[in-house]
Every structure is written in structure tokens, then in C-alpha cells.
Amino acid sequence: MGKLREYMIPFTGLGIGKHTYEFDIDKKFFDVYGTELIHSGQIKVVLDLSKSANMLLLEFSHSGVFDTECDRCLNNIQMPIEGKNRVVVKFGTESGDESEEIVVLPTEAHEIDVAPLIYEFIGITVPYRRVPEECDETDRYCDAEIGNRLSGIILTGDEEDDEIIEPEPDPRWQKLKGLLDDSKENKDNKNNSKKK
Ligand SMILES: [Zn+2]
Structure with missing residues (x-):
């Protein structure tokens, strides 16, 4: 799998405190990281990274639209998507600490690739039913x-x-x-x- 350099955050050079990053997710992102759930769209991701002495707190929020087909008429449509997620990044070798909210990086790590996290967080908010509001009545279709x-x-x-x-x-x-x-x-x- 290829990687997009812009999602690698070199945190060792950052000062203690909050740092904000913005990413514009589009077709290019999904072409690299996977098109199973979404193949294209325009989604803005804001990442607030709070650095403390021995850990990082990553707070992601995303909102935008993705391209899909209407479940009812197979028309090409855009559906809204949004969500918020947070991850604590710790350092060490113990793997028992890992869960959905905690990522453990090796002590010598100096950067983190946030693209897989963004991909996962967008993925879990993809609506199961893809029918736009204007189509969502028995006698109206997009x-x-x-x-x-x-x-x-x-x-x-x-x-x-x-x-x-x-x-x-x-x-x-x-x-x-x-x-x-x-x-x-x-x-x-x-x-x-x-x-x-
Ligand atoms: Zn429709």
C-alpha cells in the first residue's frame, strides 16, 4: 500500500501543547488507502494534536460529502458524512495496552501516520442506508x-x-x-x- 506523505506528522519537533492540522480528503486519498466503503468525495478533517511530556492526544473531526449511488434509484448522489474520534498515543513496547482508543508506538518513533486512523474513522461513519432526504419518500425519487x-x-x-x-x-x-x-x-x- 502506498502512502501519502502529507499524513505523516513528525511529532518530536513539536512543542508541548496543541497543534491543529487540516486535511482535505478526496478521491486521491481513497485511491491510496482503499475504496471499499467510499471511492470519492470531499471531506474535511481537522486534527487537534495535544502533545504532553509522554503522550499525544489526537482529536479528529470530519465532515463533508461522499459520492455514492442512491439505494432506491441507483442515481449518482452525494451523501453527508461526519464524525468525531479521539486517540491517545503512548510510547513503549507493551502491546497489552492497545485498544481502539490507544495506539502504542515504539519509544524511538518520531512521526505518526494519521491516514489509517482517518480512513478508519471516516469508514465507521459511512451510513448503511444511502438514500438522500429528497428521495426518501414513497413518491419522490432523486x-x-x-x-x-x-x-x-x-x-x-x-x-x-x-x-x-x-x-x-x-x-x-x-x-x-x-x-x-x-x-x-x-x-x-x-x-x-x-x-x-
Ligand atoms: Zn434516489
């Missing part, structure tokens, strides 16, 4: 054409509701119907459909 077709199917397939509104006949279907009728030349008079 892809209008698919929406019309689907709601037509739903309306004609539902016999229980008395208030069924017949969908507008699609001119293409009317034309097709006309062609079918033409092929049944002699039965033409039994049909009321208008030919084009």
Missing part, C-alpha cells in the same frame, strides 16, 4: 424518470386503495400499443386506442 416509472408500477399494482390515480399514459407505450394493434389488423375495431 431520479425523476425512474421515479415516474416505479410509482406507475406501484399504483397499477395496488388494488386496495380506492383513490388510485391512473398514471399518465406514456406516449411510447401508446405507440407500441398502436404497433401491436396494427399487427392484428382485423381486430382493430375492437380497440379504442388511438393510432399515431
Whole structure:
């Protein structure tokens, strides 16, 4: 796996106290670190690094949008994403101390690659259901054409509701119907459909 140099933070040269970093995550980032969950987007990451004598506190927050497909209509959409996470970096050799919130680096380490942490923290906030608000009602879709077709199917397939509104006949279907009728030349008079 390749690495992006800009995510390597050389902490040994930093003074005690807080240091803030900002990263703009886009397609380039996911191309390097993995596209399983997100392949592209625009996500801003702010990292507050607090250095003390023997440890580092890393506080990450991210917000932005990522590119995906709508679960309902497969339209290309952008979904919002955001989250906050913190990690304590300790130094030593004992590995029993490691957990999700604690990273142990060797005593001689002088820099930390925050890209895998950012990747993980963005990854855990990817919504399972990817449907934008404007699409998230039964009769509204982000892809209008698919929406019309689907709601037509739903309306004609539902016999229980008395208030069924017949969908507008699609001119293409009317034309097709006309062609079918033409092929049944002699039965033409039994049909009321208008030919084009
Ligand atoms: Zn949609």
C-alpha cells in the first residue's frame, strides 16, 4: 500500500501543547488507502494534536460529502458524512495496552501516520442506508424518470386503495400499443386506442 506523505506528522519537533492540522480528503486519498466503503468525495478533517511530556492526544473531526449511488434509484448522489474520534498515543513496547482508543508506538518513533486512523474513522461513519432526504419518500425519487416509472408500477399494482390515480399514459407505450394493434389488423375495431 502506498502512502501519502502529507499524513505523516513528525511529532518530536513539536512543542508541548496543541497543534491543529487540516486535511482535505478526496478521491486521491481513497485511491491510496482503499475504496471499499467510499471511492470519492470531499471531506474535511481537522486534527487537534495535544502533545504532553509522554503522550499525544489526537482529536479528529470530519465532515463533508461522499459520492455514492442512491439505494432506491441507483442515481449518482452525494451523501453527508461526519464524525468525531479521539486517540491517545503512548510510547513503549507493551502491546497489552492497545485498544481502539490507544495506539502504542515504539519509544524511538518520531512521526505518526494519521491516514489509517482517518480512513478508519471516516469508514465507521459511512451510513448503511444511502438514500438522500429528497428521495426518501414513497413518491419522490432523486431520479425523476425512474421515479415516474416505479410509482406507475406501484399504483397499477395496488388494488386496495380506492383513490388510485391512473398514471399518465406514456406516449411510447401508446405507440407500441398502436404497433401491436396494427399487427392484428382485423381486430382493430375492437380497440379504442388511438393510432399515431
Ligand atoms: Zn434516489
